[in-house]
Amino acid sequence: xxxxxxxxxxxxxxxxxxxxxxxxxxxxxxxxxxxxxxxxxxxxxxxxxxxxxxxxxxxxxxxxxxxxxxxxxxxxxxxxxxxxxxxxxxxxxxxxxxxxxxxxxxxxxxxxxxxxxxxxxxxxxxxxxxxxxxxxxxxxxxxxxxxxxxxxxxxxxxxxxxxxxxxxxxxxxxxxxxxxxxxxxxxxxxxxx
Numbered sequence: 001x002x003x004x005x006x007x008x009x010x011x012x013x014x015x016x017x018x019x020x021x022x023x024x025x026x027x028x029x030x031x032x033x034x035x036x037x038x039x040x041x042x043x044x045x046x047x048x049x050x051x052x053x054x055x056x057x058x059x060x061x062x063x064x065x066x067x068x069x070x071x072x073x074x075x076x077x078x079x080x081x082x083x084x085x086x087x088x089x090x091x092x093x094x095x096x097x098x099x100x101x102x103x104x105x106x107x108x109x110x111x112x113x114x115x116x117x118x119x120x121x122x123x124x125x126x127x128x129x130x131x132x133x134x135x136x137x138x139x140x141x142x143x144x145x146x147x148x149x150x151x152x153x154x155x156x157x158x159x160x161x162x163x164x165x166x167x168x169x170x171x172x173x174x175x176x177x178x179x180x181x182x183x184x185x186x187x188x189x190x191x192x193x
Contacts, residue, residue, distance in 0.1 A: 002026075002051050002060060009045040012038055015087065017062055019045060028062035029083075031090035037064055052076070052083050061087065067095040071132065078127050080120060088114040097166055099132040104149035109166070150179035155186060 005028065007021035014035050017028045028047060039045055047062040048069050061083060063069040068090055075086040089098065092113040101109045102125055110121035148169050155165035165186075172185035 002049050004046065004048055005060075005062070006046045007044070009039055009041050009043055012041065017045075017047065019047065026060060028060045029087060030062040031068065031087050033068075033091060033094070034062060034064055059083065063090075065095070071095040071098060074128060074131060078124060080123070085115045089116065095132075096170065100148060100166065100170065102128045102132060103130075104152075105129070106149055106152070109152075147177060147179040147182055148173050151182035151186065154179065154183050 005019050005021050005026055007019045007026075009017070010020050010025060011018040012035060014032055015029050017030050017034070017038065019026050019028065028049060030047070034047075047064065048066060049063070050061045050069055050072060052059050052061060061072060063072065072083075072086050072090060075081045075089060076083065093101070100106075105125050107118065107121040107125060110116050110124060111118055116124070151169045151173075152165040155168055160168065168186040168190055169182055172189055173182055177185070
């Protein structure tokens with residue numbers, strides 16, 4: 001199995017990345033968030049990969065961080081989620097934010113991701129809750145997901161977008177706190193920053 005490519009970036013045409021590794025060109029499909037962090041064409045690049053073999057194709061999917069590759073793997077285990085939808089999800093949200101949405105049971109936030117309807121969001125929550133790796137950043141999803149969800153809901157009610165509320169809560173939720181404390185800390189940090 002091909003799990004990593006290190007070589008020279010030949011081309012970047014979303015969703016495809018072409019990498020020259022020892023004279024062999026590899027074409028890799030990647031989520032859109034990868035393209036913001038790629039070097040310029042002609043420079044050295046390292047991409048973590050996952051090879052997906054189907055009856056009619058063998059496709060390499062690429063990621064810059066292990067957490068994204070792990071989330072991709074977990075998504076593929078869910079009935080009805082294929083590689084293309086998994087890439088769309090990773091293009092729309094970070095692995096940390098996705099884990100927070102799942103652990104908080106926030107089906108509404110999940111339905112705002114490309115290709116995710118209400119039933120798929122509910123299935124993701126049901127099948128993935130407690131199975132996603134904790135990256136060590138943001139909210140301790142096991143202990144304070146409900147408080148984080150309440151804080152996000154309150155910030156959304158105050159007029160912040162769902163994505164902005166999620167980022168605000170993640171920025172201040174590094175320990176177990178009640179939702180009121182999270183809201184105050186998030187607003188305070190927003191005012192300072």
